[in-house]
Amino acid sequence: MIWEQHGRATVFTAPRLSIHRDQVTRPDGQRSEVWITEQPDGALIVPVDDDRRIGMVRSVTYVHGEVVTSPGGHVEPGESPLEAGQRELREEAGLIAREWTPLGNVALLTHNTARLHFFLATGLTVGQQQLTGSETGMTLEWWEQRDAVDAAYDGRLTLSGASLGILMASRYLERSDADSRSS
Incomplete structure (x- = not known):
């Protein structure tokens, strides 16, 4: 049926x-x-530096107050999810990534058309944030991978996309490490 x-x-x-x-x-x-x-799709980026630290942004939102999350936002008309991710990473975190790995996508809610596309961004270059008016005061923080994973599990990351993105990126990195060791 x-x-x-x-x-x-x-x-x-x-x-x-x-x-x-x-x-x-x-x-x-x-x-x-x-x-x-x-609603339009979204892109969420997990930037990981050469020391395996995860870039997170801290901001104050209208609905949830202060949050710590991964950089991300809406896919604008005419953009691919990857292009949106590249733009959002540059705007919110001031980062440009040389390497992009798609991690997958999920539906946000049962009766919502939007999908959230996840990307791992590595080979990072740090530049200047390009914040919009609603992002004023947003700051970039670097979290140890273990601390970010713990925060995803214990509820310190209140936006579900951030938690899922960190867990997906961490699993990808673990598998990449295992593949490297077995080669």
Whole structure:
């Protein structure tokens, strides 16, 4: 059985956000309404320096107050997730990476169209941040990999993307190290 859409009403539209009410038939054959939030994809970057420290940004947000997270943001129209990641890393952290490794992507929520694309960035060059008005005061911090992983597990990183990105990057680095040792 599959879901079948019979109609859609857009009930709200704003920049980078639309909310739809879909009329559907569920896999069990029952008719139902499903509310869908349509948003652009995002890119989240885990920058790792030559000493295996992870670059994190600290800022104060309107909704969550002070947060520590990985650099990242929306994929703008006409951008690929990688291009968005490169732009966000440069803007928020002042970093340029020579090497980019895609780590995967995930859906943000069940009824949300946005996907979050994760990248490991290495071969870093430090430059100047290019912060937007809402990012004023954002600072770059370097965390030991073990401390960042611990923070992902113990809840000190309140934004789920940061935790998942750090865990994905750490697993990738561990496997790369194991592959190097076995060669």
